[in-house]
Amino acid sequence: MRTFSSLLLAVVLATLPPAHALWPQPRNLRTGSDKLKLSDDFKIHLEAHVPQDMLDAISRTEDFLKKDHLQRLIVGRGSSDTNALTNAKSLSELDLYLESGADANSITTEAQKPIESRDEAYTLNVPNDGSPANITASSTLGLLRGLTTFTQLWYEVDGTIYAADVPIYTHDSPAYPYRGFMLDTARNFFPVSDIKRTLDAMSLVKMNQFHWHVVDSQSFPLQIPEFMDLSIKGAYSSSSVYTPDDVKDIVAYAGARGIDVLVEIDTPGHTSVISKAYPGHIACPEATPWDIFANEPPAGQLRLASNETTNFAANLLAAVARMFPSTIFSTGGDELNANCYDQDPDTQKSLNETGRTLEQALDVFIKTTHKAIEDLGKTPVVWEEMVLKHNVTLNPNTTVLVWEKSENAKTVAQKGYKLIHAASDFFYLDCGAGSWLGASPDSPNWCDPFKTWQHSYTFNPTANLTDDEAKLVLGGQHLLWTEQSGPSNLDSIVWPRAASSAELFWSGPGGNVSHALERLHDLSFRLQQRGVKSIPLQPLWCALRPGVCDAVPHTS
């Protein structure tokens, strides 16, 4: 009997077309198996007095519905749906409701709130009888997330736009508040248009944090009005810069899409390029052989023991912090090289004069620079070394990016810091493409192998953590370090892989890669329809036949 009922259940499930398209998978979802057409006069309605970026989100949604032109990923690409569509009802209205008493703030304002106070929950209801669909939320940010889910429901065949799984009901909210993507724009430069396209793709998977590693030792593309020489002398060229207007443009574009911009000025290491404009502040600039002064060329770090340099860094960070509305700001702090300072006469002189050790001097540097941004209302974000390798005083609110290896999250949590998962062994998109250093015939890449979407997808955010420690996990992100990337391969190295962490941290861990694959195909194809060069995960033959190309094939 037991066997019989589970067999019966399997048969019933097999006949129900799953909601292939949704990524990330909503946390509570009920779908039917009816088809519903989108009426030619379909409109989205919202009460008056709504912020401009909400109106823009509505028109973008209406646009996507008409322009995605995505055919279903089944054999025949939806041609078998045409008969069912002749009798299907049409949807002509989607109503958006802000819950009573909710603030009609802009999406941007909601997205830029402190991480834990962002409200992204929404309820979406699409009836199968053609009566109006609705999205309810207690913030405009929640409405945006609902609209994003709504756009993923629709396919097109022969000019008819339709959903295949109605009625649909979901009450959805993210498992973790931080779902991000990091881009390094210093090793190689990316024009604003590339960043905007990336933000569009992020928004489609409900990511909410763009971590912008904007400068590093190789170049300084950020134009800071108070420190113009940094980009004039340190950017790759006068056109490879982000002007204050570009920054505003990117921040506004991100905000309207529910994304906060966490900028990072990596200090005191990773700052060689500052020597072009301010040689007095940099120890061991471009010193050779680089490998005894730095993890990669060129060498050069801020003279952290110097008062003048510390004040310079504090002023620089404050100036940058004023350009970004986010409540979080990263001061970096990774890969500090002690030998660089050991061999720097200026630093040794400062240490001798003050009687400090390098660690004590670092503590003063961190306190001073962090105070500068905290005075502006920002919470500092640092790479893990600042709590795992150094003995510096940090504000207990400091958020720590775990990068060297995922198991370091445990130690960070034990020290009581909030953390973001960004581990190289799961989330580094650059791994596995060979060594980028010259004169190295066949060296592996340091973080080999390539991190597949499957590998990232099966990450456990609370592995080894106690319940209390687990509460410190804000979420996580994929990261692209760009020694071997530029606009040529930005889309193809990032998408659809980065979407795996977006679902992990929205829907929660424990997802099944076999079921995820067909939805991830759908996302990848929709991204392509929107001009993002997301790569295929399989031959199209497999994408049209879920499960048939599994490593352990389904037996029929």
Place this chain on the structure above:
Amino acid sequence: MGGYLFSVFVLFAWVPHIYGLWPIPRSLETGSVALKLANSFRITANVPHPPSDLSDAISRTVGHLRTDKFERLVVGRGSADSETIQHARELKSLTLALAPGSPVRSISDEAILPIESRSEEYTLHIPSDGSAASIEANSTLGLLRGLTTFEQLWYFFDGQVYTLEAPVSITDSPAYPYRGLMLDTSRNFFPVTDIKRTLDAMSLAKMSQFHWHATDSQSFPLVIPGFTEVAAKGAYSSLMSYSSKDIQDIVSYAGARGIDVLVEIDTPGHTAAITESHPEHIACSHASPWSQVAGEPPAGQLRFASSATANFTANLLTAAAKLFPSKFFSTGGDEVNTECYANDSQTQSILQSTGQTFEQALSGFMQTTQGALEKAGKTPVVWEEMVLEHNVTLSNETVVMVWISSQHAAAVAAKNFRIVHGPSDFFYLDCGAGEWLGNDVSGNSWCDPFKSWQKSYTFDPLANITPEQSHLVLGGQQLLWTEQSDPSNLDSIVWPRAASSAEVFWTGATLPDGSPRNVKSALARLHDFRFRLIQRGVSAIALQPLWCALRPGLCDGDS
């Protein structure tokens, strides 16, 4: 002259380097005098009745010289050269000439000659005093190669197109005649425009052979006259197929760029897509679980023991061969799965009734299909299994592609077949991107790791090959199998990596100065090649941060 060069060196404290040339010519002398292109610069061909594709090649070169707008990869980019350019002499013309007695044929005709009789050698001279430059060759194909080298010498700054390396004297010819790239258009489809852009990039690296793995088990995009139903039912969609017109377009585009198109219809394995139109010819079609009867899903192979199937295949291949003017035609022959046939009752009953073994039937199939191709004037090309794993009779002319392991080349040579190197352990561009099969959490690609350009660049074509066998090595190629690729990442997964084998097989083992070719000195030139591809609309990827690309040697692992 030597004293003059030395004083230039002392005065300006820069050492001229030839960074632009890829593949680097086999004999090369350069100076350190700057020369700029005159506004009136023109290229003339002292060739009676120049073929139209030579005239087109000249126009393309003139176009590239104006539109590349590529600033030199040094700190400050072109601005570093601005003073030098101002005082430089102007080059007003380049003259092309064929050696006396050379036949005047189109580039396309030269490019598709039997591989050993192609003539790609050329000489290039650019005097430093502004007098006319010249390219001489024994064929229009050689002239094209010379034009390609010429294009790579020039940089752009502030409206001026200039070189810093005059005088230039080059005598060049390829070490190996086969320098290819293979593209699989069956796992995922690529529009004609993507293929043409790839041919442009190949031509810039003087590659001579486009190996088009046109069909496979997943889809059959090739529309073959007389067999149009195969693509009609086996292509992913009618838009995802190559018409006869598309094929002609690709073949002539390639030919004009000095590239021969070797098409492959993989048989008898890798043919599941034929089942959509001809189920009677396919054994174990879409059988499940696939892993017992195929290397990858979907399963399905031609019933080679059936004489009807053998004749169908021979006719299909003959019809396909007519679409391609190349002397080469590949019938594939990799990964034939015996289990598929062991489970196929029709195959078993044929074997029983004819009294043939599996291998005897396969040999009969090969003789029928190869025989048909030879009748059509083609030289058969096969994957290595046909000589290493099976006991089939092949023509001595057959060219064998080594793919499973670079170690297998010696065994192929021992059987006295000509070889094209395409080993997965050096030249597979798809390796290292993870398992593409579903439901495999920890899987990596079967041919891990990623094959870096450095790895491919250090390939030795003559490893374990005796001097007596070395004439059997025709060259080699990098290959893109497209389970995880489509137009989204074609350029980024292929370029600039595929250029590494182009230099291995053009330049040979040594640099023009006689020293061994090496990754340390190649990197700066490969950067240059990559940036020029970017200028031409090919999305070749960055090998290093730009900081490193502008400072050769400073980001070396051993610095």
